[in-house]
């Protein structure tokens with residue numbers, strides 16, 4: 001199916017040129033963005049994703065094949081807030097694609113859709129020390145309300161690039177919002193038993209999820225995001241976890257799970273691995289299934 005679309009697009013491009021029905025080539029950095037773009041873009045787009053769901057998006061190896069993918073893009077959708085700063089600028093440099101240069105219509109920083117950013121540092125932040133959240137917490141797609149905002153932003157930008165398909169982009173974004181809105185309410189309601197239980201996280205990955213579901217995050221094993229914690233910080237956190245009766249430590253599959261499990265053991269908690277992206281775990285096949293799985297695992301850990 002994708003191959004057929006590629007060939008059809010190529011033929012249309014040759015015959016009728018830029019004004020034809022060639023699908024918009026959208027490259028997304030993350031699987032969540034790829035799912036949203038495909039939902040909004042439908043058959044008017046071809047969507048490719050750079051970072052597979054099982055990889056930590058802070059630290060993707062910048063392989064040449066990814067630069068080639070970027071070279072073909074009409075639209076680049078990325079998370080922003082410097083989540084991809086370790087690899088995307090290098091790939092863009094190699095791709096040399098004027099259609100997605102910063103400031104052009106083909107360059108879409110999806111964090112522009114947000115009404116607020118969590119954990120914006122108040123003091124000086126030194127990237128030299130390795131802090132990977134210098135502009136605030138970038139993991140906003142773990143609040144599905146932000147997914148809806150991003151879908152609307154994508155529809156607007158796709159419409160700008162392909163005005164003839166604008167109505168379809170808009171319709172699909174509206175349908176997606178209508179489908180997600182009742183699910184968002186149901187997930188939040190289902191989370192009630194988890195709200196009673198303070199959680200410890202490994203990386204500060206889950207702030208937006210907690211903000212949306214009303215969960216209490218007691219602390220993070222990584223004292224500063226992306227930096228190996230000091231033994232003293234971990235000991236203090238474990239002591240606090242024991243004193244507070246923390247029963248679950250949540251982590252993404254790409255975190256240091258051995259260290260996470262040890263910390264969980266020492267505070268009398270269990271490690272709960274959660275899909276932090278579409279495809280991070282096999283059952284998280286799409287954005288909806290990802291939240292279904294997050295809720296199912298949190299509830300199972302809470303004995304519900």
Ligand SMILES: [Zn+2]
Nearest residue numbers: 132204205225
């Ligand atoms: Zn992070």
